[in-house]
């Protein structure tokens with residue numbers, strides 16, 4: 124069944140069991156024919172994927188859930204879909220985990236987190252409810268998963284009441300252990316339309332009391348904060364969050380909404396303050412990155428995974444294939460010299476096969492390679508004080524391409540996706556920029572997976588990620604520069 128624009132609104136909140144039985148099968152057929160399916164990223168089986176949820180390690184495996192609407196490529200009735208892995212690389216689909224099917228989550232099982240406790244994984248999420256007048260209520264809800272993977276919802280909400288002075292934009296609980304108790308961060312909006320993060324505390328994960336808003340800045344954080352996460356990288360607290368409608372003077376960004384972070388000195392729960400001398404920054408300099416979820420993993424690492432997609436964004440070209448969006452690679456977060464680094468986890472690198480390694484000198488434009496498939500990692504090292512352009516996802520004539528313009532004297536790199544593929548992305552600004560230390564060499568590790576690209580600069584000092592929709596045969600790589608000697612490695616990736 125093809126849904127017309129008109130029918131989308133009606134279909135948005137149709138309960139899953141009321142969809143025609145062949146609807147998913149029809150979508151599956153389209154998905155199978157899609158040239159943009161990913162080879163090494165988490166993607167929806169059908170329909171739409173958004174935020175990562177409930178990232179955790181439990182019962183000997185990594186667990187991850189994501190926001191899912193399996194019946195269409197628009198933001199419909201959201202549920203949690205479950206995937207699990209032994210190595211953070213190979214993910215197995217486990218199916219629908221938290222449906223939106225009770226009075227407390229009738230219009231969506233929204234984002235949240237998970238923590239293991241004894242022989243259960245405790246899940247925390249937001250129930251989104253609309254009444255007949257379309258007024259929204261938000262409930263913070265709980266569920267448990269046992270060692271068989273069976274999930275049971277708690278009957279009563281953990282937090283049923285909105286705190287005074289706040290609107291029903293109140294969601295995305297992150298629960299973590301802190302000293303002798305548990306804390307929960309919740310994204311919130313004040314009645315004056317200001318974005319806040321609220322902190323609750325609990326001794327038993329069942330009874331929660333409000334401590335108040337987290338004080339981490341004097342500036343206004345837009346009109347709402349979504350998906351707050353507080354983690355510790357070697358004891359240094361890092362706050363990751365998505366302020367909607369943030370003033371560009373505070374953090375400059377070109378996406379519909381930014382995913383930001385703050386490196387703090389210390390979390391002082393008594394005063395609800397996150398002391399920091401550092402400014403708030405963009406977590407990723409790319410096109411489509413949002414709702415990053417981070418965890419303090421039991422092995423001591425801090426791990427993060429992002430939604431490669433954006434809220435309030437028109438449909439991507441891939442929507443015609445019955446699916447849209449994916450998750451990023453799992454990234455390890457580290458801090459070196461007060462700077463946050465993000466890099467794909469070490470487990471991922473075991474999956475790579477070196478195809479070639481060479482050093483080139485060029486004085487014009489050179490055809491570097493024609494990959495069999497847009498599924499590889501390209502590592503390029505540019506010496507200090509050099510300028511040039513790298514073209515990926517290019518056709519033979521170089522009419523279509525993704526352009527990476529680098530200048531290692533200024534340390535500035537631009538990535539332009541306006542010429543990728545025959546299907547143009549309708550956007551007014553197709554260029555994103557990252558800034559690296561100047562007068563130094565630049566190393567780029569570029570992970571290409573059919574319709575996603577993640578560029579890690581200087582071992583993860585900066586990251587620039589996004590979705591791209593090239594033609595299948597556009598697998599050429601070109602480089603242009605004068606008196607440019609650079610190093611290059613190409614790996615294929617197969618899981």
Ligand code: FRU
Pocket residue numbers: 173174190201233234235249294295349350413414434
């Ligand atoms: C962020 C978000 C969350 C919400 C979820 C709903 O992308 O809007 O705030 O819980 O998506 O799918």
